[in-house]
Amino acid sequence: MRDVAVIGVGLTKFGELWDKSFRQLTAEAGSKAIFDAGIEGKEIDAMYVGSMSSGRFVGQEHVGALVADASGFSHVHIPSTRVEGACASGGLAVREGYLSIASGMNDVVVVGGIEKMNDVGGNAATETLATAADQEWEAFFGATFPGLYAMIATRHMHDYGTTKEQLAQVAVKNHANGALNPYAQYQREIKLETVLNATAVAYPLGLFDCSPVTDGAASIVLCAADKAKEYTDKAVKIIASGQASDTLSLHGRRDICTLDSTVYAAKMAYKQANLTPRDIDLAEVHDCFTIAEICAIEDLGFVEKGQGGKAVENKITTLDGSLPVNTSGGLKSKGHPVGATGVAQIVEIALQLRGDAEKRQVNDAKIGLAHNVGGSGATCTVHIMEAV
């Protein structure tokens, strides 16, 4: 296995991007990453694209070839593959790109993630996202993701005494971080009362406990670590890539408050990196709902099971806390273009480890972790990155 480095990153603004097409978004993020890496098209050995449901959101499938074409590479005939794993599509694309270099097959790979979700209405977006749940046993009975995560939240409250205020504090923290991120969908701070008094979505989750519907794209350029210096002096290494799966439906789990896919993917990653959770300086975790961030910091081993709510309350995960979580604003404030999210998390960790995170820069960040979840936890990827 060869070491792999991130040598370029690119993001579009996240938000309601009515005046940009799917094609434009992918080309914008891709060209930014390629420009950042200083590579040429003919040097790219392969492309991997994460997109959850472009067919339902914009009526476009076959996006692997489309992304290569839109990026201006149709004439060099780059192998380009679309990867799908619900909201973990981006993380899976990163992992496929990583594996193809680590295996020795490729030297330079561009990984993209894209979703344009606003072109359908709110109801259609919710229905499309619900295709990531178990159609036969969940969606057909009316369950949507806010409902499923609400069940996780009520159980977590029952078992561990987690409070609605602690859930709300996740949103407040992530908005405070997002306010410092020029690419975030919502660049503004919010008050605890705003979260607590927001329109109910599915108890105990209110509107501000939920990540938004977002258009956006993200891209990174990966390179064999020993060749990274040929292109840039700002490389960041990916030192571990973990992935795990679990039951598609929530009710099939041994414990609905624990995402075993996270536990196993993290275990795989920590083992590969020869690190423990204590070694992590900062993390981007999958906060599709506020309860998801609380479960994530527990399942990644940052705090004991059941202590996630208290950790948030004690401000351990704020930008100046001992383990900053979601410095980008997370899915809640930065936005959640589902297929792009896993790639955008790698972009944020890379920026932090390069010292390029500007107003939200974490001091002395050396080791970062990115955690991307599909569905209610049926798929998970965990990547650990290190400053060079």
Add this chain to the structure above:
Amino acid sequence: MKGIGIVSYGSNIPRYRIKAEEIASVWGKDGESISKGLGVNEKSVPSVDQDTATISVEAARAALRRCSVDPQEIGAIYVGSESHPYAVKPTGTIVGEAIGATPDLMVADYEFACKAGTAGIQSCTALVKGNLVKYGLAIGADTSQAAPGDALEFSASAGGGAFIIGRDNVIATINHTCSFTTDTPDFWRRAERKYPAHGGRFTGAPAYFKHITSCATNIMEMAGTKPEDYDYAIFHQPNGKFPIKVAKMLGFTYDQIKQGLLAPYIGNTYSGATMIGLASVLDVAKPGDRVFLTSYGSGAGSDGFDITVTDKIKDLARDNAPTVAQMVEDKEYIDYGTYAKFTDLLYWE
């Protein structure tokens, strides 16, 4: 457009009201939070015998009662609405006959979602400027439709405004007008469909806000004015939130828009919305007041107006017809069942 402008005005708002809370209770929704979110507490509802034609006639008669214009001197009538009672057969002829303006009369019905009324003002202004008519009558009126259970049901309401445009005894000069138009499908109703469809959040930033801010900026550039030069501003009001937000984006204060902001009390009267807003401002305006108006019609476009109130407003018999404030206050609440009957939700063929 020296000397051309509004000679008289009138408006009409049906007296029935339904509260957002009442609608919400039928659909199992939280009325309080919907009211807060939309900025609409209640909306006007047309009775079984009220439609765009009757509202237009009432508004036109109110305008005529306030001035001494001979209806026979009105050379053009344009009625803007998206709820004309007939698909084929003009509303304007009904109005023309009812007020005694026929037969030497140009008539056409306009449709441009919520801005067809202000489009009529522009047409009348042009006809007067070209000396083709002495007076033109521009009306914007609607009994707007909303599918049962749709978000629109909390705001789609009924009402209208009528403006006589001419050169003599002008109470408010139209100094400048312009439009900003693109093909933006944010809201539509296909032929023979009972209820409109809309693009959800697409109706906001790329539609309402883009067109109003662009048109408003253009009109201020034409007039060489800034927001603080105006005593009153009226913006299209599909709900109570959008006009406040767009005013803030452009640099207008709440004090400038509150007199023309009716959506919280009567909902969105569509083609009537900015017309009633302007009527409300003229109910209280003094000579010299400067008025800014930007309408919005889905599909999409905005009409902007820079208006100055003249000394002649003192001579207008404003008391000869009810003010907008009086019509807003003259109300009777109905329940959802009565609303369903009045708005033909319970139709059969």
